Amino acid sequence: MTSPGGDPAPRHPAPTADPPTDGVRIGAFVFDRVTGDLTGDDGAQRLPPQPAALLALLLEQPGTLVTRDAIRARLWPDVHVEFDQSLHFCVRQLRAAFGEAADAPQYIETLPRRGYRLIAAVDPVEAPSAPTGTGPARPRRRVVPLALVFAFVLVLGGATWLSGILRAPAAPIRLAIMSFVAPDAGAGPSTTTTIADHLLARLGADPAFAVVGPTSTSAFDADDAPVARVVERFAPTYVVNGRFIGDGAMLGEVIRASDGAHVWVHRFDVTDDAATVAAIIDAGLREALDRARLTTSR
Missing domain, CATH: 1.10.10.10 (Winged helix-like DNA-binding domain superfamily/Winged helix DNA-binding domain)
Structure with a gap:
């Protein structure tokens, strides 16, 4: 295309849209x-x-x-x-x-x-403008040598690195055990802190878990949303809680901290033996973890 005077018309680069922002x-x-x-x-x-x-x-x-x-x-x-x-x-x-x-x-x-x-x-939020590209181009002659050096380093150390990864143990699952304190004084000690103590003894002895016990979580017992506060403060993966629902009953709960989903729930009577309750909750927690692993591996 030429201008009216016969000279070639100047070419203008097409406008470039700003990169999207999330x-x-x-x-x-x-x-x-x-x-x-x-x-x-x-x-x-x-x-x-x-x-x-x-x-x-x-x-x-x-x-x-x-x-x-x-x-x-x-x-x-x-x-x-x-x-x-x-x-x-x-x-x-x-x-x-x-x-x-x-x-x-x-x-x-x-x-x-x-x-x-x-x-x-x-x-x-406005995305930053894309570079105009009007500056001088950088020389590319060093790209290939640097890439070769990088590849050599990867090959040389790859076997050792991969071996270390395969041997690395899985990170422990972080748990928070609530205090299992009933909202009234009517429940006996077997339905309050004793359950939490049994759970702490069972789960704390397992190296697969990193446990925040009731000594720490009980600081939030009086809060309007104690489980949410414990999640915010200690960042556990799961919370083990006892919720007293009246009529002498308690729900043992395993709560996934990321979304608040109850992955395991079981009803108990407040007169049940504390060690037995803790054993059932322990088994329920491990069952829920096994289901989560199977779901992830599919």
């Missing part, structure tokens, strides 16, 4: 939907998978009610969990991350028996 600004925070990182004035924290998924779902319709049914279909479509407890656990983790209280929400509003909505201002 970050979104929520009030005073920035959330990365890929990594699950929530960054505020105090730095970044990585949300557990289920709370991150819940926040991503709320972000799809900011300011709009997201129903409980929609949340269940997205987060727990084919999993049998105690839905109310798992959902409330996720919401508590999000509120703790945002630093807000349920009775004065600035980010997540509860619509009782209906669902939740994100009420904070939401704005996309």
Whole structure:
């Protein structure tokens, strides 16, 4: 193509779109939907998978009610969990991350028996502009030699490195044992701290576990959400809890910390022998872990 004067028309490079970004600004925070990182004035924290998924779902319709049914279909479509407890656990983790209280929400509003909505201002995070490429090209003559050196080092040390990896023991599973304290004084000692003590003796002796015992977790017994606080403070993989439900009954629970799912639950009477209760909970925990390993290996 030529200009009216016959000279060739100057060529202009096609505009280059900015690279996409997965970050979104929520009030005073920035959330990365890929990594699950929530960054505020105090730095970044990585949300557990289920709370991150819940926040991503709320972000799809900011300011709009997201129903409980929609949340269940997205987060727990084919999993049998105690839905109310798992959902409330996720919401508590999000509120703790945002630093807000349920009775004065600035980010997540509860619509009782209906669902939740994100009420904070939401704005996309602008991606950094792509380099223009107008600077001088760097010489490429050293790329091949460096690549060859790198490959040589990998081959030389690969066998030793791989051998070390194969011999490395699996990291212990981090457990938190709650104190099993009944909310009233009617239950005898066999249904309170004694169960937790038996569990600590059984699980703490197994090198497959790294156990945070009731001496540490009991500091949160008076909290409104003691399990959530223990997860926030000690970052366990699973929480072993005893929940007293009245009429002389207690539920032994194994709770997955990442999403609050109850992976094992069993009903006991408060008059049951503490050592027997601890043995049953121990077996239930190991059964749940075996199921999780089978699911992961498929």
